[in-house]
Amino acid sequence: MEDERIIELFFDRSEEAIRELNEKYGDLCIRIAENILNSKQDAEECVNDTGLAVWNRIPPERPVSLQAYVSRIVRNLALKKSERENAHKRRGNHGVCIEELSEVLPCRDETEDRVDAKLVKDTVNDFLSGLKSDDRVLFLRRYWYSDSYEQLSRRSGMKEGAIRTRLSRIRKQLKEYLREKGVSV
Secondary structure (H helix, E strand, C coil): CCHHHHHHHHHCCCCHHHHHHHHHHHHHHHHHHHHHHCCHHHHHHHHHHHHHHHHHHCCCCCCCCHHHHHHHHHHHHHHHHHHHCCCCCCCCHHHHHHHHHHCCCCCCCCCCCHHHHHHHHHHHHHHHHCCCHHHHHHHHHHHCCCCCHHHHHHHHCCCHHHHHHHHHHHHHHHHHHHHHCCCCC
């Protein structure tokens, strides 16, 4: 079913909307949550919570990209769950991914201005849009979807060592790009 039709079902408050959402994006949501939580059961719980969150947000919201909208919600729910359950004890793949980026992206505390956060976001997006498609996909699969190096290797056909090297170079390029644009690293 097309995304626009699924959104209309949410606006109609039809329970079919949840079924169609799960049918179309359930596997993606499980994969995102499981990569962060390293637990099938916790991932399934996050996916269920995602359905409820989407139900509560549509309407009034009308997402342009339902896939991106749902992915963001499940990712945020999984991150919150991971934090609640002492991520430092059960550090999964997502914790490792964040550590890899910590040398590149500036740390923010709660008092930091939203304008600065938007500047960083926009600058990173500009950087990513300038990458070759393969590099952009690797970067996003690793740092947004929290794919392991093994998963990236299977998906891309590259060796894990080559992926590590490529991502290391991309992080260095990002760090330099942020410096050039005046974003303190």
